[in-house]
Amino acid sequence: MIHTFEMFDKYIALDVNSGCVHELDKLSYDVLNFLDVKGLDPEDDEALFKTIGEFKREYDSEDIAEVIEDLAELKRNDMLWAEDDFEYNDDLKKNAPVKAMCLHISHDCNLRCKYCFADEGQYHSGCRELMSAETGKRAMDYLVRNSGSRRNLEVDFFGGEPLMNFEAVKEIVSYARELERQYDKVFRFTITTNGILLDDDKLEFINREMGNIVLSIDGRKEVNDRVRCRADGTGSYDSIVPIFQKTAQSRGQDNYYVRGTFTRYNLDFSKDVLHLADLGFKQISVEPVVSGEETDYSLREEDLPRIFDEYETLVREYVARKKEGRGFNFFHFMIDLDEGPCIIKRVSGCGCGCEYIAVAPNGDVYPCHQFVGSEEYKMGSIYDECELDRDLRNKFAACNIYSKPDCRDCFAKFFCSGGCVANACLINGSINKPHKLSCEMMRKRVECSLYAKAALAE
Template sequence: MIHQYKMNGYNIVLDTYSGSVHVVDDLAYDAIALLDAGRSPEEAGEILRSGIAQKAASGHTEGLPKESDVDDVLSDIAELTAAGKLFSKDIFEPHAFDFKKRGTVVKALCLHVAHTCNLSCAYCFAAQGRFHGKAGLMSFETGKRALDFLVENSGTRHNLEVDFFGGEPLMNFGVCKELVTYARSIEKERNKNFRFTLTTNGIGITDEVIEWANRECYNVVLSLDGRQEVNDRFRKDIEGNGSYSRIVPNFQKFVRARGDRNYYIRGTFTHYNPDFTKDLFHMADDLGFTQLSMEPVVAKQGDPVALTPDDLKIVCEQYEILAKDMLRREKEGHPITFYHYMLDLTGGPCVYKRISGCGSGTEYMAVTPWGDLYPCHQFVGDEKYKLGDIWHGVTNTALRDEFKLCNVYARPDCADCWARLYCSGGCAANALHATGDIHGIYEAGCEVFRKRIECAVMMKAAEAEMAKHPEA
């Protein structure tokens, strides 16, 4: 399977199963399209030569390839096809169904240390931190048992991830600190490396939090939606006051002290700001942040905040605007990063990662303040999806096995999608919310995802050109 598209002056051909990326001229682009449509090389050659002759006869000779170029192009395509880099076949499907037989290790926990929040954001998928249930804080004993559960179930995996999440995790900062101290005390003897992340709304950031997080946390995710009027539309405190003026100085201080360690300023865009690049550029140009992430709101169709089909068109244009502007910034020597454009073509994921799905319910689980296990943070509060608890482990093994097989090959709608090895089948929670089935697909999310991959790959093509012609 291949995918062809044109963007920002580049003709790009992606080969799905080899992962190859080709930047081609117009003649090669048309030749590949003809072959993909089922034409033989001879037929394709004839059509291309005839097209060149017609254009030449009508006087359109500028930039016109020679008829002899057609043979060169077809020969290049044949060479790449023989090398398995074009029109490559799917050799991975049998491995996807072997997964059920594989043992399962847990390598990441989303630790819901606080099911309560000091903001009351109207669009919150976690229902203002309570996940449609009662409010509560995780005790140290429960958190400690969760870390032990992770170590006990992680097999030989060395790197273990723990995200302090909520609600607002800093409302239980004392327990976060105690848990890190405990984890550090056992990681050497258990041959583990804990990577902690903190996802915070910024209200509770103090000098002590900054010092602790910058010492202990591998990554921090700082929630800010962008422009003040955009942020304050939803990100309000309990009294209804916008949070922007309180959190922005906290985040700036936090990031300045963080040095070169990872962070994300992470926003959500909704129906009210599909022009979200304005928010990203505000974060970069007015506030000085350089590591950015921005996600579409998670909302049911019909909800006033949900993105409409008309919004999606704007959103896709925005991703392209962002990609081009990021290239400009790179050229000018002040780059920014955007989470979804951080493709690593040579050092990216192996095919096992690409076909096994996101890991929710198997490698990755969410833990409630009371120690219950769910496939991920987006399922918390839905009793049907309770996997077990940290004391007894996964007791709903049928549900775990369902998630184990919930990969790109288990979704019929993904069969013909060129992006299937970039997304691995998408988010199970989004699929459930959109279709009622974790094996479904959230089509609007897919459209956005494909656009992001097209933009990210275009940036790679542009960067390759910049590397070759730095003076241009």
């Protein structure tokens, strides 16, 4: 399968099954598209004959012949029209150990963000609740016990707002460090915070113990404060920017993300990403809002052309700033074409419900943070002696790009690995039916990422 596209001054082809990316001139781009659409093999004489017939008014015959020979060579080397022979990898999650855990340390929050999928911290439970240090420690035991031969274990302190329960965080981290020594494991901690309670003491602990910190901010002050506000309606921007800047600097501008959400309120979100870059942040992620029901901030299909334009505006500036030596990383444009994840990971996806689980404050286990509070998806409890719900686990383990009909013919399938399972469920009621709007945006981001690779390779 081949995907071709034009962006600005570039003609680009992605050979989906080999992962090869080619930058072409106009002639080779036209010839490649012609052969692909007509189903012609560049190694056959028929291809040469028909292509010259098609393009003889625009291009010189010798040039066409040269291009066809180049395309044939790439095909022989499995760099174009490579076969998809990865389907045998589709049951690899079946007995996968647990390696990552989202620990819901606080089902309470000191902000009332309007789009919060976590129901402003309560996760549709109707009550605010903090996880006890004891439950957190039991969760660490559970993770080690179920991690098999996996050495690197990941724990994300999540909420609500995790800093509202920071003493428990410290106790759990300390306990996990003991387990590391005992069982020869490596714990990698992440914490996701809105920053309201972040201070020097907490930052010192986080910098010492956490491999990553995710700092929630949406961009420009007016954009952030419209949705990320306190119970009294006041915005968070002025309180969090200075401590976020300090955090980024204290971590050497690495191993953190400022992470925002864009909604229908700020379809000009490229300005928010660039605003964050102008504030000095080098690691930035701004993602589209996802909402189960339509609200005035929900993204709609009719917004897609505008959103695509914004991604293009963003990637152009992203490339320009990199070339000027003042670049920043944008999470969704970061693709490692040579050293990225193996095909097995790309087929398997995020691993939620088997390799990755979420633990609620009371110890209940769910497939991921977005399922927490949904009784239908409760898999068990870390306090149960018995194993997690086998039917649910098997259902998630069997979910991969080959279990999703919509992914089969999608050029982005080895980049997004079938998309977010929770979004699919929330919007379409099935883990195997990806959210169409998210897919459209993903495909655009992949094109922008490949364009950036080509532009920066000059």
